[in-house]
Amino acid sequence: xxxxxxxxxxxxxxxxxxxxxxxxxxxxxxxxxxxxxxxxxxxxxxxxxxxxxxxxxxxxxxxxxxxxxxxxxxxxxxxxxxxxxxxxxxxxxxxxxxxxxxxxxxxxxxxxxxxxxxxxxxxxxxxxxxxxxxxxxxxxxxxxxxxxxxxxxxxxxxxxxxxxxxxxxxxxxxxxxxxxxxxxxxxxxxxxxxxxxxxxxxxxxxxxxxxxxxxxxxxxxxxxxxxxxxxxxxxxxxxxxxxxxxxxxxxxxxxxxxxxxxxxxxxxxxxxxxxxxxxxxxxxxxxxxxxxxxxxxxxxxxxxxxxxxxxxxxxxxxxxxxxxxxxxxxxxxxxxxxxxxxxxxxxxxxxxxxxx
Amino acid sequence: xxxxxxxxxxxxxxxxxxxxxxxxxxxxxxxxxxxxxxxxxxxxxxxxxxxxxxxxxxxxxxxxxxxxxxxxxxxxxxxxxxxxxxxxxxxxxxxxxxxxxxxxxxxxxxxxxxxxxxxxxxxxxxxxxxxxxxxxxxxxxxxxxxxxxxxxxxxxxxxxxxxxxxxxxxxxxxxxxxxxxxxxxxxxxxxxxxxxxxxxxxxxxxxxxxxxxxxxxxxxxxxxxxxxxxxxxxxxxxxxxxxxxxxxxxxxxxxxxxxxxxxxxxxxxxxxxxxxxxxxxxxxxxxxxxxxxxxxxxxxxxxxxxxxxxxxxxxxxxxxxxxxxxxxxxxxxxxxxxxxxxxxxxxxxxxxxxxx
DNA sequence: CTGTTAGCGCATTCAC
DNA sequence: GTGAATGCGCTAACAG
Numbered sequence: 001x002x003x004x005x006x007x008x009x010x011x012x013x014x015x016x017x018x019x020x021x022x023x024x025x026x027x028x029x030x031x032x033x034x035x036x037x038x039x040x041x042x043x044x045x046x047x048x049x050x051x052x053x054x055x056x057x058x059x060x061x062x063x064x065x066x067x068x069x070x071x072x073x074x075x076x077x078x079x080x081x082x083x084x085x086x087x088x089x090x091x092x093x094x095x096x097x098x099x100x101x102x103x104x105x106x107x108x109x110x111x112x113x114x115x116x117x118x119x120x121x122x123x124x125x126x127x128x129x130x131x132x133x134x135x136x137x138x139x140x141x142x143x144x145x146x147x148x149x150x151x152x153x154x155x156x157x158x159x160x161x162x163x164x165x166x167x168x169x170x171x172x173x174x175x176x177x178x179x180x181x182x183x184x185x186x187x188x189x190x191x192x193x194x195x196x197x198x199x200x201x202x203x204x205x206x207x208x209x210x211x212x213x214x215x216x217x218x219x220x221x222x223x224x225x226x227x228x229x230x231x232x233x234x235x236x237x238x239x240x241x242x243x244x245x246x247x248x249x250x251x252x253x254x255x256x257x258x259x260x261x262x263x264x265x266x267x268x269x270x271x272x273x274x275x276x277x278x279x280x281x282x283x284x285x286x287x288x289x290x291x292x293x294x295x296x297x298x299x300x301x302x303x304x305x306x307x308x309x310x311x312x313x314x315x316x317x318x319x320x321x322x323x324x325x326x327x328x329x330x331x332x333x334x335x336x337x338x339x340x341x342x343x344x345x346x347x348x349x350x351x352x353x354x355x356x
Numbered sequence: 357x358x359x360x361x362x363x364x365x366x367x368x369x370x371x372x373x374x375x376x377x378x379x380x381x382x383x384x385x386x387x388x389x390x391x392x393x394x395x396x397x398x399x400x401x402x403x404x405x406x407x408x409x410x411x412x413x414x415x416x417x418x419x420x421x422x423x424x425x426x427x428x429x430x431x432x433x434x435x436x437x438x439x440x441x442x443x444x445x446x447x448x449x450x451x452x453x454x455x456x457x458x459x460x461x462x463x464x465x466x467x468x469x470x471x472x473x474x475x476x477x478x479x480x481x482x483x484x485x486x487x488x489x490x491x492x493x494x495x496x497x498x499x500x501x502x503x504x505x506x507x508x509x510x511x512x513x514x515x516x517x518x519x520x521x522x523x524x525x526x527x528x529x530x531x532x533x534x535x536x537x538x539x540x541x542x543x544x545x546x547x548x549x550x551x552x553x554x555x556x557x558x559x560x561x562x563x564x565x566x567x568x569x570x571x572x573x574x575x576x577x578x579x580x581x582x583x584x585x586x587x588x589x590x591x592x593x594x595x596x597x598x599x600x601x602x603x604x605x606x607x608x609x610x611x612x613x614x615x616x617x618x619x620x621x622x623x624x625x626x627x628x629x630x631x632x633x634x635x636x637x638x639x640x641x642x643x644x645x646x647x648x649x650x651x652x653x654x655x656x657x658x659x660x661x662x663x664x665x666x667x668x669x670x671x672x673x674x675x676x677x678x679x680x681x682x683x684x685x686x687x688x689x690x691x692x693x694x695x696x697x698x699x700x701x702x703x704x705x706x707x708x709x710x711x712x
Numbered sequence: 713c714t715g716t717t718a719g720c721g722c723a724t725t726c727a728c
Numbered sequence: 729g730t731g732a733a734t735g736c737g738c739t740a741a742c743a744g
Contacts, residue, residue: 040415335703407722
């Protein structure tokens with residue numbers, strides 16, 4: 001139980017004052033070469049860990065942080081991410097941060113673009129980005145980099161960008177596991193329906209593409225024989241979906257459905273309404289409607305991506321980086337949780353109560 | 357973004373000094389009736405949330421907390437619980453606590469008894485207990501209660517005790533889900549082997565009994581037809597197990613094995629050594645050997661109980677209770693994580709890195 | 713460039 | 729009984 005080393009201790013050991021140590025720790029300059037050397041020598045010998053809460057207590061600086069995400073829906077995936085971000089702010093209440101939330105329509109590239117433009121006009125200290133459109137995000141982050149504004153990604157990463165960190169699940173593995181799970185619960189000869197959303201601007205979300213690849217690889221590696229069929233579906237014209245699906249399920253006799261985006265409940269509800277109980281489902285994201293479908297037995301396995309933690313750690317990492325400029329771990333893949341009817345309640349209750 | 361209310365604010369509102377408010381908040385007495393009323397009135401109007409970090413900063417008191425658990429093994433279940441406890445201590449470093457770890461042999465009731473006796477002789481402020489033997493624990497906690505020492509359980513709860521809280525998974529549901537998983541991966545006619553450990557003192561661990569009940573209920577509710585066979589196994593005479601199992605697997609042709617305690621790797625390793633690859637396995641607890649077996653394909657599904665979080669929240673709850681005497685939530689069931697070969701790495705990496 | 717000082721929110725003296 | 733003063737570890741402002 002040896003006492004923690006404090007700034008004061010370092011000051012004594014280096015033969016300088018606490019103020020000087022603080023200046024060095026924060027790279028505030030105005031320090032002589034000799035003082036710098038003496039302190040750095042001590043720092044190498046001892047393991048100094050600043051106490052972030054106390055630090056924040058006396059820190060006058062306020063950090064302006066933008067959070068840019070797709071539109072948040074109640075009980076949805078992005079709400080969980082935002083909740084996680086808010087939990088960090090609560091847990092580190094001593095640190096003064098001014099969070100600014102910007103939401104864009106993830107199915108409309110123009111909405112995303114104008115949100116990015118708006119952010120660039122503000123003067124922010126850092127950004128948390130939930131990306132959807134690859135090129136737009138690359139352009140945006142390039143401008144952030146030019147301004148020296150650090151940023152982190154949540155949900156997924158984007159090629160050719162330089163975030164200080166990203167927090168996401170491995171979407172490829174997610175799809176791979178979905179393949180495994182569906183293969184466990186339907187006979188090897190029955191058809192599997194796949195759902196994939198269509199976006200304005202022609203791009204399919206990066207995450208879905210990766211999941212599809214994972215699913216396909218599992219399918220091939222394990223010599224699955226189930227016929228694969230695409231389920232037609234439109235996010236922008238939802239009124240057409242019911243007819244599309246009626247037609248589809250009339251023509252196709254499926255053993256199971258795999259939904260590679262978070263909209264599994266749409267299919268599940270369709271099946272429920274039409275009393276089709278034989279179709280097994282594997283879906284992503286414990287959103288409220290998905291949880292309902294899981295509990296009612298229309299979804300058999302649901303994959304969770306710990307969105308609260310993505311948000312929580314993204315904000316926490318950003319704060320620690322802003323305050324101490326410590327190097328941070330860049331790649332952060334969160335667990336993929338396999339949820340069933342039996343385990344879902346414990347899962348959600350825990351996520352609701354976990355604060356800190 | 358309204359400013360947090362501080363003790364100072366309450367003092368002004370109630371027309372008293374900060375010292376008086378503090379005395380009232382902590383029930384230290386020496387307060388006049390009129391001051392008490394004025395402050396309590398204000399407290400009802402505002403939502404005062406003390407900042408635990410700053411509180412600890414100026415708190416002189418040191419808390420002596422015993423942690424009583426079964427022996428800790430490297431990469432084992434109980435090590436994770438202890439790690440979680442340590443993480444709380446790190447996250448709340450401003451709070452001065454003197455943790456005392458007591459370990460007993462969970463397969464020997466006499467070891468447990470003498471550990472409890474030793475603890476009763478010390479003067480502690482609170483206890484975290486990982487219970488195994490029902491009666492012993494009831495006797496022990498009764499004595500703690502007489503001394504007014506608060507305690508919390510991790511891993512499982514014990515009937516007829518009054519902990520301020522317990523943190524465990526729902527072992528019944530765990531067994532139930534294990535039944536579901538094994539039913540997904542073996543044909544309906546193949547045999548299932550069940551493993552259950554034997555203990556000195558005749559008692560089988562409470563957790564295993566509950567899991568067995570859950571498993572049995574799933575089996576019956578779903579009209580499973582697989583023959584069930586007990587696998588002979590001894591923890592105290594491990595040298596006999598190899599011969600026992602040889603004999604057993606020679607006589608029985610199994611489709612799968614369900615291990616209701618954390619020793620699944622023992623069977624998995626046996627199967628590996630004897631090149632028996634056709635037997636599917638569902639086990640509990642991502643201990644290092646179990647993780648190995650999962651990755652090598654000898655275990656197919658592993659159930660995780662978030663032991664780190666059990667420890668983390670147990671200690672955190674205890675500290676908050678000791679410092680603020682706030683009411684705490686008593687029942688705390690952690691999630692049951694379903695792990696596979698594909699997801700295990702993300703799971704363990706996350707648990708290793710989660711600090712706070 | 714540097715040491716000293718005040719103050720963050722809170723608990724704890726110690727005079728009054 | 730009570731308010732004012734002190735200190736926890738850290739940062740910021742200021743005087744030299």
